[in-house]
Amino acid sequence: MFFKKSNVSINGFSVVADILCEFLEVAIHLILYVREVYPSGIFQKRKKYNVPVQMSCHPELNQYIQDTLHCVKPLIEKNDAEKVVVVIMDKEHHPVERFVFEISQPPLLSISSDILLSHVEQLLRAFILKISVCDAILNNNPPGCSFTVLVHTRDVATRNMEKVQVIKDFPWIVADEQEVNMQEPKLIPLKTMTSDIVKMQLYVEERAQKTQVY
Known part of the structure; x- marks a missing residue:
């Protein structure tokens, strides 16, 4: 069901x-920029993972993204988040694109070296580079699009969602069916990574006809 660095390691x-949440924050900002959900003027060029990225400087948008990921973090910690999905919707709130991050972790996790974390960050850099050029393989979106972030949880987590309310007045709610389902989606793989601490796959589901009359 969908619902809306150093040597460590105790x-x-x-x-x-x-x-992952730091990566997802950068990725969401970049998706919104590349897919022109918001005007380019609200974005500023930054550097992350040693590559250029675009980050929003709009306070309300930034706070929404930060609050969302703050609530996602406990689910990732418990390996309860199967997918984090950035949904781009047309004016009628029907999805035109869904950027799907599938995430899984090994049942036993041991991080004992900065080298391993550095390796993961290098892999995440490759995801950012793929997102940066994804507009070359996606069709233009209609004007006036908006977005939302969905989390697909494992069944055991679904029953406990009310207990995972990290931020007061920012509750999880069950996603609308029209935000979850897409008409005739085309699946476009972007990147897959496998490491000792996380496995992640990114793909895009793109609606075949982006300008439709409902």
Whole structure:
């Protein structure tokens, strides 16, 4: 069901969750920029993973992304988040694109070296580079798009979602069916990574006809 660095490691899952949430924040900003969900003027060029990225400087948008990922982090720590999905919707709130991050971690996790974390960051850099050029393989979106972030949880987590309310007044809610389902999606793989601490796959589901009359 969908719902809306150093040598460490007393809690390896927490370290991985921090790394992934930081990555997802950068990735979401870049997706919104590359897919022109918001005007380019609200973005500033930064550097992350030693590559140029675009980050929003709009306070409300940034706070929404940060709050969302702050709530996602406990699910990643417990390996309860199967997918984090950035959904781009048209004016009628029907999905035109879904950037799907599938995430899984090994049942036993041991992080004992900065070298391993550095290796993971290098792999994450490759994801950022793929997102940066994804507009070359995707069709243009219609004007006036918006976005939302969905989390697909494992069944055991679904029953406990009310207990995972990290931020007051920022509750998890069950996603609308029209935000989850897409008409005739085309699947476009972007990148896969496998390491000792995390496995992640990124692909895009793109609606065949982006301009439709409902």
